[in-house]
Amino acid sequence: MRLPIxxxxxxxxxxxxxxxHGLGMDSSIWISPSETRILGGAFPLSTLTxxxxxxxxxxxxxxxxxxxxxxxxxxxxxxxxxxLKEKGYSVITWSQKKxxxxxxxxxxxxxYVVNFSNLFTRKGIVLIGHSRGGLIARKFIEKSNxxxxxxxIATPHKGSTMAKWVEYISNLPDLLKPIFKIxxxxxxxxKISDFLKSEAVKRTFT
Numbered sequence: 001m002r003l004p005i006x007x008x009x010x011x012x013x014x015x016x017x018x019x020x021h022g023l024g025m026d027s028s029i030w031i032s033p034s035e036t037r038i039l040g041g042a043f044p045l046s047t048l049t050x051x052x053x054x055x056x057x058x059x060x061x062x063x064x065x066x067x068x069x070x071x072x073x074x075x076x077x078x079x080x081x082x083x084l085k086e087k088g089y090s091v092i093t094w095s096q097k098k099x100x101x102x103x104x105x106x107x108x109x110x111x112y113v114v115n116f117s118n119l120f121t122r123k124g125i126v127l128i129g130h131s132r133g134g135l136i137a138r139k140f141i142e143k144s145n146x147x148x149x150x151x152x153i154a155t156p157h158k159g160s161t162m163a164k165w166v167e168y169i170s171n172l173p174d175l176l177k178p179i180f181k182i183x184x185x186x187x188x189x190x191k192i193s194d195f196l197k198s199e200a201v202k203r204t205f206t
Contacts, residue, residue, distance in 0.1 A: 008090060014121065015121060016124075017125075017127075092116070128150075135155060
């Protein structure tokens with residue numbers, strides 16, 4: 001199996017830590033979160049992490065309008081991946097091949113990643129999963145020995161009320177498509193629609 005694995009080799013006497021990204025994201029959420037995209041790749045995460053834009057007081061009507069308006073500067077984001085790397089731990093992550101696919105596809109990939117990670121440690125493996133990544137890790141350890149610890153972040157272990165929310169809005173992009181057909185944003189709406197209607201979304205939150 002060939003996977004896009006990103007890793008840093010640390011002290012073999014420390015745990016190797018495998019990070020598992022959530023639904024609709026990729027490994028960049030751990031490595032460089034300011035560059036990652038959400039909602040199936042439709043929007044950059046930095047859209048939600050910007051500082052307030054500066055306000056400008058105009059004392060007369062401008063003769064030339066700006067080409068684009070500022071929406072505020074982004075501030076840098078770091079993650080536990082970077083923190084543990086600086087402390088000398090081996091850290092490993094990858095981008096799941098089927099971002100909207102079944103949990104079981106990701107589990108098969110995780111098996112490969114864990115085997116690869118064992119090359120860097122004599123102490124064992126720790127899994128850290130965000131959102132659906134936590135569900136993938138939990139399913140994985142049900143049938144796998146040798147994992148020393150599991151940490152989950154914002155993982156819907158008992159389902160989520162978000163399932164109803166997704167059900168209500170899943171058809172909204174289709175309704176908006178005729179309005180945006182003349183704009184390149186139609187591609188964004190298609191991505192959002194595919195994301196909301198995917199089997200992965202339904203199974204993650206129910």
